[in-house]
Amino acid sequence: MKSLILWGAGGHAAVVLDIAVAMGCFESVALVDDGRPDCSSLPAPLLGSSRVLLSMPQGTDCQFLVSIGDNQDRARCFEAGLRAGCLPATLIHPSAVVSPSAVIGRGTVVMARAVINARAVIGQNCIVNTGAVVEHDCLVADHVHIGPGAVLGGGVQIHPYVSMGLGAIALPSAVIGDSAVIGAGCVVLDAIPALATAVGVPARIVSRVPVYSGQ
Numbered sequence: 001m002k003s004l005i006l007w008g009a010g011g012h013a014a015v016v017l018d019i020a021v022a023m024g025c026f027e028s029v030a031l032v033d034d035g036r037p038d039c040s041s042l043p044a045p046l047l048g049s050s051r052v053l054l055s056m057p058q059g060t061d062c063q064f065l066v067s068i069g070d071n072q073d074r075a076r077c078f079e080a081g082l083r084a085g086c087l088p089a090t091l092i093h094p095s096a097v098v099s100p101s102a103v104i105g106r107g108t109v110v111m112a113r114a115v116i117n118a119r120a121v122i123g124q125n126c127i128v129n130t131g132a133v134v135e136h137d138c139l140v141a142d143h144v145h146i147g148p149g150a151v152l153g154g155g156v157q158i159h160p161y162v163s164m165g166l167g168a169i170a171l172p173s174a175v176i177g178d179s180a181v182i183g184a185g186c187v188v189l190d191a192i193p194a195l196a197t198a199v200g201v202p203a204r205i206v207s208r209v210p211v212y213s214g215q
């Protein structure tokens with residue numbers, strides 16, 4: 001059995017930790033964090049800063065997953081981990097439904113009751129949050145967050161660093177551009193340009209600068 005180190009010990013990490021434990025396939029799970037998080041209520045030890053992870057000798061039977069909600073921060077840590085030779089884990093909650101023909105990238109977490117249907121492709125270092133649905137033939141790029149209860153219709157394309165808010169919906173074949181932020185409850189009918197923030201039903205663009213950190 002391998003052990004797992006989660007990089008990031010905030011609220012999102014608490015959920016990821018529960019998933020790692022529920023999977024029952026890790027000998028041990030521990031955390032590292034570069035701040036001063038209060039981990040007293042978490043059932044896993046805080047080993048110290050990310051240096052503990054990044055200085056582990058290569059070939060160790062230990063995987064890592066970045067448990068940080070912000071897409072940019074998560075990407076930075078993920079790339080640093082890969083550069084240091086750390087092995088990324090992929091976490092899938094036992095209650096999630098993942099088609100055998102779907103592909104889930106390294107470093108991605110699929111949370112409880114999420115559904116990923118046939119031929120969907122999810123990139124690296126993504127979050128498919130609790131109860132989200134990714135329909136058949138969707139293409140989700142790296143470092144994306146699909147929020148709790150969000151739904152992607154068939155054939156939707158999500159570009160890197162996109163954040164889909166709680167309960168947001170993208171209709172079939174919609175395309176959401178790089179780093180766009182889709183507000184909670186928003187319904188995307190067709191296309192959202194890169195760097196836009198969209199809200200409402202149907203989606204209207206309220207900003208062209210990313211403002212939502214994903215936390």
Ligand SMILES: CC(C)(COP(=O)(O)OP(=O)(O)OC[C@H]1O[C@@H](n2cnc3c(N)ncnc32)[C@H](O)[C@@H]1OP(=O)(O)O)[C@@H](O)C(=O)NCCC(=O)NCCS
Nearest residue numbers: 147148165166181182183184185199200206211212214215
């Ligand atoms: C879209 C979002 C990022 C906008 O945040 P913001 O840039 O701080 O925007 P503001 O709060 O200044 O709102 C800008 C306008 O959009 C409206 N608005 C904001 N969020 C909205 C939403 N989800 N649905 C409808 N309208 C929304 C505001 O009422 C405001 O309208 P106005 O200009 O007519 O007054 C944020 O509201 C949101 O929905 N975040 C999603 C959070 C989430 O789901 N996280 C997942 C955690 S796991």
